Amino acid sequence: MIKLTGVTKSFGALDVLKGIDLELxxxxxxxxxxxxxxxxxxxxxxxxxxxxxxSGTVEIDGQDVRRMRGRERRAFxxxxxxxFQYGGLFDGMPVWQNIAFKQLQGGQxxxxxxxxxxxDKLSIVNLGPEVGDLYPAELSGGMQKRVGLARAxxxxxxxxxxxxxxxxLDPIMCNIIYDMILKSVQELGATSFVITSDMTGAQxxxxxxxxxxxxxxxxxxxxxxxxxxxxxxxxxxxxSKSGRSGDIAA
Ligand SMILES: Nc1ncnc2c1ncn2[C@@H]1O[C@H](COP(=O)(O)OP(=O)(O)O)[C@@H](O)[C@H]1O
Ligand SMILES: [Mg+2]
Numbered sequence: 001m002i003k004l005t006g007v008t009k010s011f012g013a014l015d016v017l018k019g020i021d022l023e024l025x026x027x028x029x030x031x032x033x034x035x036x037x038x039x040x041x042x043x044x045x046x047x048x049x050x051x052x053x054x055s056g057t058v059e060i061d062g063q064d065v066r067r068m069r070g071r072e073r074r075a076f077x078x079x080x081x082x083x084f085q086y087g088g089l090f091d092g093m094p095v096w097q098n099i100a101f102k103q104l105q106g107g108q109x110x111x112x113x114x115x116x117x118x119x120d121k122l123s124i125v126n127l128g129p130e131v132g133d134l135y136p137a138e139l140s141g142g143m144q145k146r147v148g149l150a151r152a153x154x155x156x157x158x159x160x161x162x163x164x165x166x167x168x169l170d171p172i173m174c175n176i177i178y179d180m181i182l183k184s185v186q187e188l189g190a191t192s193f194v195i196t197s198d199m200t201g202a203q204x205x206x207x208x209x210x211x212x213x214x215x216x217x218x219x220x221x222x223x224x225x226x227x228x229x230x231x232x233x234x235x236x237x238x239x240s241k242s243g244r245s246g247d248i249a250a
Pocket of ligand 1: 011034035037038039041043
């Protein structure tokens with residue numbers, strides 16, 4: 001579904017991505033792990049065309065993302081939902097408008113339908129319809145993440161991209177979020193690509209895992225193979241995470 005070949009990205013003298021080869025297949029639930037600052041968010045943004053690689057290609061269903069324009073590009077945008085690392089909710093808008101943002105902007109939906117759709121998505125993340133009228137500043141961190149997730153699934157996307165959906169949350173809230181991710185992916189029949197440092201959660205929500213290290217995908221495989229992986233960085237990563245159930249704030 002999504003294929004990256006030789007993707008590189010540098011900022012000045014800093015080479016962050018040094019040649020990424022990665023494939024996301026339809027129906028995959030993939031988790032990407034890697035140290036803080038290793039370029040995980042950048043890799044995700046390259047996959048959805050928010051960041052333009054310096055070299056290499058990103059193909060969606062065999063089509064080069066850079067060649068997509070206008071309508072084609074918007075049609076592609078409708079196929080994925082995204083939760084940004086730092087929430088990315090619009091402070092000046094009530095929750096229901098945040099959730100229905102894409103459809104309202106595209107003029108695809110009336111206010112009444114937008115409110116109804118938002119309430120429906122809120123119920124998937126276990127929040128009542130009254131939350132729709134609150135503003136992001138009135139929500140706790142966990143609620144903001146849940147609203148972000150509700151927004152990510154608002155267009156019933158085929159692919160869900162979630163960047164550190166549980167960072168900064170306590171272990172109980174982490175579990176709630178992971179349950180919701182599982183539920184959303186099941187209800188949508190979606191493919192998912194999730195960045196997280198929480199190994200317990202990662203193993204619950206993925207069937208494949210990949211590790212970004214030194215600008216490349218150093219290891220990838222089935223989730224159940226991770227524990228026995230011999231790649232030194234994976235070992236180090238697992239050791240640093242053992243005994244810790246929550247995310248480290250990245
Ligand atoms: N727009 C940008 N301009 C300059 N440097 C950037 C930009 N985006 C990311 N970087 C740098 O790229 C590196 C990787 O960032 P990021 O992908 O956010 O890491 P991660 O998500 O793995 O913590 C960091 O050193 C960051 O400072
Ligand atoms: Mg990041």
